[in-house]
Amino acid sequence: xxxxxTSVAVASALLMSAAPVAFAQENSELxxxxxxxxxxxxxxxxxxxxxxxxVVSRFVPIxxxxxxxxxxxxxxxxxxxxENGETEIEMEYADMHYFLNDNTTITAGKFLLPFGQFxxxxxxxxxNKLPSMPGVYGHHGxxxxxxxxxxxxxxxxxxxxxxxxxxxxxxxxxxxxxGPREEEADEHDEEPVExxxxxxxxxxxxxFESAKGxxxxxxxxxx
Amino acid sequence: xxxxxxxxxxxxxxxxxxxxxxxHASDPKLVxxxxxxxxxxxxxxxxxxxxxxxxxxEWSVVMPHMREKAHMTGKESLAVEAFLASxxxxxxxxxxxxxxxxxxxxxxxxxIAQFGxxxxxxxxxxxxxxxxxxxxxxxxxxxxxxxxxxKDPKFNNTSSAMPxxxxxxxxxxxxxxxxxxx
Numbered sequence: 169x170x171x172x173x174t175s176v177a178v179a180s181a182l183l184m185s186a187a188p189v190a191f192a193q194e195n196s197e198l199x200x201x202x203x204x205x206x207x208x209x210x211x212x213x214x215x216x217x218x219x220x221x222x223v224v225s226r227f228v229p230i231x232x233x234x235x236x237x238x239x240x241x242x243x244x245x246x247x248x249x250x251e252n253g254e255t256e257i258e259m260e261y262a263d264m265h266y267f268l269n270d271n272t273t274i275t276a277g278k279f280l281l282p283f284g285q286f287x288x289x290x291x292x293x294x295x296n297k298l299p300s301m302p303g304v305y306g307h308h309g310x311x312x313x314x315x316x317x318x319x320x321x322x323x324x325x326x327x328x329x330x331x332x333x334x335x336x337x338x339x340x341x342x343x344x345x346x347g348p349r350e351e352e353a354d355e356h357d358e359e360p361v362e363x364x365x366x367x368x369x370x371x372x373x374x375x376f377e378s379a380k381g382x383x384x385x386x387x388x389x390x391x
Numbered sequence: 392x393x394x395x396x397x398x399x400x401x402x403x404x405x406x407x408x409x410x411x412x413x414x415h416a417s418d419p420k421l422v423x424x425x426x427x428x429x430x431x432x433x434x435x436x437x438x439x440x441x442x443x444x445x446x447x448x449e450w451s452v453v454m455p456h457m458r459e460k461a462h463m464t465g466k467e468s469l470a471v472e473a474f475l476a477s478x479x480x481x482x483x484x485x486x487x488x489x490x491x492x493x494x495x496x497x498x499x500x501x502x503i504a505q506f507g508x509x510x511x512x513x514x515x516x517x518x519x520x521x522x523x524x525x526x527x528x529x530x531x532x533x534x535x536x537x538x539x540x541x542k543d544p545k546f547n548n549t550s551s552a553m554p555x556x557x558x559x560x561x562x563x564x565x566x567x568x569x570x571x572x573x
Contacts, residue, residue, distance in 0.1 A: 200448070200451050201446075201447075201448030201449055201450075201451045201452045202448075202452065203452060204445065204448075204449040204452040204453055206453065206456075230456075232452045232453060232455075232456050233452070234451065234452045234455060240452075240455040240456065242456055265455060265459060267455070267465060269465070270464045270465040270466055271464055271465075273458075273459060275459070285436075288460065289436045289460055290436055294437070295436055295437045328459065328462070330462045330463065330464055331464075332464070337462065339462040
């Protein structure tokens, strides 16, 4: 049933892309480049309990590579010093866009989840004017708020459609990603106390750290 | 069944990948459309980046990245790229290094349309709102200020997103004369 639902959803997303006529960049006089580097950096001062270092910094280069007019590859790395003064290196995203036609793009790899606008568009520190991340998004950089959904990016496939409707715009995203990890059971659990009920199957703890990879076959869907 | 599924998939991809002829990148209508889209899309999340931040080749690589961020179609992305490119190179008559003395002179109204001023500014009440309205601006700021602004958009604001357009001083004065009659 899950496979049928997935197939129907993917087919629907692709069918939506088949409606309009595509657009070609042949005959263009624009210079076509191959590679570009963008990015940003920031230095923050944070006054908070239990911090060893009040000054934290980040350097975030973005690498863009255009293989052809149809295929675009991008990646963003983050080099940061956390509140303990330790260096962390993370890959924010590394994905490939395939421009199927004028309205549809297929993205594969690790990409920023199109869950709202903050994650994919507003989280960079040079855009986000807030002192921290909104609570529903991940702890990232110098965020001081506890998060409910600490995943900005995940690995999978996204099919994006964008249409002009009158004076407005309609865009859809359908994506399948690895989803959160399950917390592995501790092998050194304490022996149950005599008389205490032992539950044969406990509800698994869910761990939201996609940076450590996935450890189960369950997938997350988004639309 | 598997063959049917594969056939449907191939048909969908084939229809979806059908290509049509492109508008020419130096088409003034495409440039004007790009100016409007630049104002509407590029300022939604962050300040519009000045065209001079990147070369034409770099913009051709940056734009597919931004196409996804801004949910633009391929045509819209190309229009924005054409607008940015038009401010960086000689796609127009009035590129200072290769001025063509025999080319027909254009009216102020035609020049404003060619350079897509209404992408960011309102003229006669219509246009974008990234920049100030140009209606009455000559009387308000003076001709010398406007001329200086057209020559060097950052002279009074180093973070201005207004591009420096490849136009001669003669065309700048033509635009100023046109706007002073509004």
